[in-house]
Amino acid sequence: xxxxxxxxxxxxxxxxxxxxxxxxxxxxxxxxxxxxxxxxxxxxxxxxxxxxxxxxxxxxxxxxxxxxxxxxxxxxxxxxxxxxxxxxxxxxxxxxxxxxxxxxxxxxxxxxxxxxxxxxxxxxxxxxxxxxxxxxxxxxxxxxxxxxxxxxxxxxxxxxxxxxxxxxxxxxxxxxxxxxxxxxxxxxxxxxxxxxxxxxxxxxxxxxxxxxxxxxxxxxxxxxxxxxxxxxxxxxxxxxxxxxxxxxxxxxxxxxxxxxxxxxxxxxxxxxxxxxxxxxxxxxxxxxxxxxxxxxxxxxxxxxxxxxxxxxxxxxxxxxxxxxxxxxxxxxxxxxxxxxxxxxxxxxxxxxxxxxxxxxxxxxxxxxxxxxxxxxxxxxxxxxxxxxxxxxxxxxxxxxxxxxxxxxxxxxxxxxxxxxxxxxxxxxxxxxxxxxxxxxxxxxxxxxxxxxxxxxxxxxxxxxxxxxxxxxxxxxxxxxxxxxxxxxxxxxxxxxxxxxxxxxxxxxxxxxxxxxxxxxxxxxxxxxxxxxxx
Amino acid sequence: xxxxxxxxxxxxxxxxxxxxxxxxxxxxxxxxxxxxxxxxxxxxxxxxxxxxxxxxxxxxxxxxxxxxxxxxxxxxxxxxxxxxxxxxxxxxxxxxxxxxxxxxxxxxxxxxxxxxxxxxxxxxxxxxxxxxxxxxxxxxxxxxxxxxxxxxxxxxxxxxxxxxxxxxxxxxxxxxxxxxxxxxxxxxxxxxxxxxxxxxxxxxxxxxxxxxxxxxxxxxxxxxxxxxxxxxxxxxxxxxxxxxxxxxxxxxxxxxxxxxxxxxxxxxxxxxxxxxxxxxxxxxxxxxxxxxxxxxxxxxxxxxx
Ligand code: SF4
Ligand code: SF4
Numbered sequence: 100x101x102x103x104x105x106x107x108x109x110x111x112x113x114x115x116x117x118x119x120x121x122x123x124x125x126x127x128x129x130x131x132x133x134x135x136x137x138x139x140x141x142x143x144x145x146x147x148x149x150x151x152x153x154x155x156x157x158x159x160x161x162x163x164x165x166x167x168x169x170x171x172x173x174x175x176x177x178x179x180x181x182x183x184x185x186x187x188x189x190x191x192x193x194x195x196x197x198x199x200x201x202x203x204x205x206x207x208x209x210x211x212x213x214x215x216x217x218x219x220x221x222x223x224x225x226x227x228x229x230x231x232x233x234x235x236x237x238x239x240x241x242x243x244x245x246x247x248x249x250x251x252x253x254x255x256x257x258x259x260x261x262x263x264x265x266x267x268x269x270x271x272x273x274x275x276x277x278x279x280x281x282x283x284x285x286x287x288x289x290x291x292x293x294x295x296x297x298x299x300x301x302x303x304x305x306x307x308x309x310x311x312x313x314x315x316x317x318x319x320x321x322x323x324x325x326x327x328x329x330x331x332x333x334x335x336x337x338x339x340x341x342x343x344x345x346x347x348x349x350x351x352x353x354x355x356x357x358x359x360x361x362x363x364x365x366x367x368x369x370x371x372x373x374x375x376x377x378x379x380x381x382x383x384x385x386x387x388x389x390x391x392x393x394x395x396x397x398x399x400x401x402x403x404x405x406x407x408x409x410x411x412x413x414x415x416x417x418x419x420x421x422x423x424x425x426x427x428x429x430x431x432x433x434x435x436x437x438x439x440x441x442x443x444x445x446x447x448x449x450x451x452x453x454x455x456x457x458x459x460x461x462x463x464x465x466x467x468x469x470x471x472x473x474x475x476x477x478x479x480x481x482x483x484x485x486x487x488x489x490x491x492x493x494x495x496x497x498x499x500x501x502x503x504x505x506x507x508x509x510x511x512x513x514x515x516x517x518x519x520x521x522x523x524x525x526x527x528x529x530x531x532x533x534x535x536x537x538x539x540x541x542x543x544x545x546x547x548x549x550x551x552x553x554x555x556x557x558x559x560x561x562x563x564x565x566x567x568x569x570x571x572x573x574x575x576x577x578x579x580x581x582x583x584x585x586x587x588x589x590x591x592x593x594x595x596x597x598x599x600x601x602x603x604x605x606x607x608x609x610x611x612x613x614x615x616x617x618x619x620x621x622x623x624x625x626x627x628x629x630x631x632x633x
Numbered sequence: 634x635x636x637x638x639x640x641x642x643x644x645x646x647x648x649x650x651x652x653x654x655x656x657x658x659x660x661x662x663x664x665x666x667x668x669x670x671x672x673x674x675x676x677x678x679x680x681x682x683x684x685x686x687x688x689x690x691x692x693x694x695x696x697x698x699x700x701x702x703x704x705x706x707x708x709x710x711x712x713x714x715x716x717x718x719x720x721x722x723x724x725x726x727x728x729x730x731x732x733x734x735x736x737x738x739x740x741x742x743x744x745x746x747x748x749x750x751x752x753x754x755x756x757x758x759x760x761x762x763x764x765x766x767x768x769x770x771x772x773x774x775x776x777x778x779x780x781x782x783x784x785x786x787x788x789x790x791x792x793x794x795x796x797x798x799x800x801x802x803x804x805x806x807x808x809x810x811x812x813x814x815x816x817x818x819x820x821x822x823x824x825x826x827x828x829x830x831x832x833x834x835x836x837x838x839x840x841x842x843x844x845x846x847x848x849x850x851x852x853x854x855x856x857x858x859x860x861x862x863x864x865x866x867x868x869x870x871x872x873x874x875x876x877x878x879x880x881x882x883x884x885x886x887x888x889x890x891x892x893x894x895x896x897x898x899x900x901x902x903x904x905x906x907x908x909x910x911x912x913x914x915x916x917x918x919x920x921x922x923x924x925x926x927x928x929x930x931x932x933x934x935x936x937x938x
């Protein structure tokens with residue numbers, strides 16, 4: 100591990116990494132995952148020529164070098180402008196109060212550090228929740244406050260604003276999952292996750308810098324084509340038709356998905372990634388909702404078939420554009436409520452963060468999580484279940500956006516306690532859970548060697564928790580299931596289980612909640628859960 | 634023993650700065666615009682659910698049911714935090730051992746100060762002499778214990794800040810100055826209580842002088858130093874990060890625990906509509922801002938498909 104890094108080092112020696120990760124120094128995992136404790140591929144030898152790679156030997160963002168000193172200066176100046184805009188009412192009313200509180204009242208107690216899974220897994224100074232925040236704070240004090248430079252020796256604002264600082268800070272803004280576990284333990288209520296979020300906004304809204312996966316291939320593509328998967332309206336209907344056919348074949352139950360049904364009680368919006376990568380999830384939803392006699396529909400208008408809203412992670416403008424479209428289209432279709440599929444950030448974006456910009460008639464459409472709906476259905480007696488069909492070890496991952504951020508904790512547990520005889524909790528769990536390491540868009544980001552980092556470092560605590568939850572039957576002969584009712588978490592858990600070979604070594608697979616519900620249905624004769632990596 | 638006095642104008646100046654700056658800074662936070670929802674579990678007021686971090690969003694059709702909130706649970710949570718510094722106890726025990734006496738010491742000093750103001754008031758209107766009037770004698774002890782606890786806590790915090798590398802990482806000169814200032818106030822206070830005979834009577838006489846604009850009495854040097862330092866501390870407080878006790882109200886009540894949904898036709902909706910009318914000047918290309926378009930224009934603009 101590199102020596103003690105000081106806050107001001109972020110702006111110094113830009114030709115070298117600020118820190119280096121030695122995978123042997125990461126917190127140990129139980130055997131057979133202890134030796135080696137993970138590898139992070141080295142960057143290609145010419146990487147430093149092509150892009151900025153001076154943070155930690157990992158590159159998520161592939162930021163090109165500026166072409167001239169003039170361009171470099173202009174970008175740095177731009178950043179300084181953005182720093183000021185973060186504190187203006189017009190430009191940032193959306194988070195001005197929590198941001199100002201986070202800016203001015205941290206007492207530097209470091210209580211938050213031990214709550215952060217990224218720091219805990221690595222012990223790296225630069226991954227402390229406070230490192231990023233304090234760099235930002237000192238920049239604000241020095242460059243965005245009156246007499247900032249004059250007062251700097253007293254205020255301790257010793258970070259220089261230069262290309263090295265902003266390029267490293269950009270990458271560092273993407274070493275935080277925005278999970279807000281640190282904010283929960285802060286005695287003052289300072290939110291370091293919010294600071295990372297606001298930094299990402301500054302880069303995106305002022306400099307136009309954002310990860311390709313979240314911006315060009317994310318929100319921009321979604322607004323243009325309808326979905327960040329690239330599926331248009333025709334393709335999505337075709338794909339769902341295939342899924343219906345597959346489900347019918349597999350279960351012997353006639354599965355049909357209704358589309359664009361005006362005035363339906365429930366408009367279900369999936370993360371479209373489910374349709375592409377985990378078709379059994381939308382399939383299972385259709386089976387359950389049909390069996391329970393729910394008046395439901397999917398919608399193909401605009402972006403209505405993709406609940407993704409990556410704007411939540413990096414850009415308020417894109418967040419607002421997408422959320423407004425989601426709810427306006429639902430209003431047009433005349434549905435009573437939007438039910439969020441198993442996607443955490445979709446829950447948070449549409450249900451709470453965008454709540455206050457949905458004014459006037461948009462409020463006619465209610466927005467609700469699928470989890471309480473599934474709970475109602477499971478306990479309604481409308482479907483017959485045989486829990487012994489789920490008699491294998493099951494543990495539950497709590498998606499931060501649903502649990503810590505929205506407080507939806509118990510419905511999913513009541514279902515699992517009823518339908519899964521061998522359900523066991525992770526430690527800690529519920530609102531104290533650890534993020535899977537894929538939060539805030541990481542699960543879809545895989546540039547250069549970033550996947551290795553997000554699995555071996557950011558996902559480490561979660562993987563350890565999963566192994567610990569199954570420690571009573573560690574061998575591969577006992578098949579085990581990690582239930583993660585969130586698309587992005589599933590993507591991360593899949594990458595994690597594959598990286599470590601956990602299906603072969605420990606018999607661990609993963610999936611959503613609805614798959615377990617269908618697997619326990621008496622009417623479904625063949626096992627619905629496939630013990631394979633998918 | 635050295636002795637001294639303090640010009641009344643200096644006292645009034647310092648106290649006026651405290652009052653005005655305190656109000657301005659608090660109002661400034663309170664007046665920040667409505668923000669997007671950013672709640673964080675646990676929200677203790679959620680009746681029956683706050684305990685495990687649940688919220689009303691666990692109900693399927695929550696809008697059809699009355700919101701059930703428990704003021705008792707919320708107040709209990711706050712009291713635990715204020716009286717025991719529970720978050721620090723639970724998550725940072727090492728620092729709690731210093732931070733706790735520090736804060737309890739300060740609470741006791743605030744209590745004693747109120748006692749002092751009351752006694753001075755009574756002396757000023759003549760219902761009591763220069764003493765503690767109807768207040769119990771042990772109020773002096775409250776102050777004494779307060780000084781000692783605060784001083785010990787401040788010393789411990791100062792030592793931790795200097796010795797513990799993870800604290801040193803983000804410790805600024807101002808943060809050290811703040812602790813030194815509190816330490817100086819507490820040490821001079823402790824010395825005044827223990828070494829100056831009749832210091833409590835002198836302090837009440839000083840308070841009476843302030844209230845009646847009468848002549849400030851001549852006092853022992855250490856007591857004079859203490860009173861000047863204490864008033865300087867008050868004047869400085871609103872400009873410092875030590876205002877976190879005010880900020881904490883807002884981080885909890887207006888951010889973490891504010892899970893109110895917007896109501897159609899309500900005050901919040903009206904405020905939001907005003908906020909959305911503000912012009913946007915973010916410079917990135919995809920924002921399409923020109924300084925005139927407002928948030929509604931920008932967020933509802935159609936992207937060519
Ligand atoms: S953010 Fe909170 S917990 Fe972290 S150092 Fe600051 S005050 Fe302490
Ligand atoms: S939000 Fe989560 S990932 Fe980010 S610093 Fe806090 S605990 Fe760590």
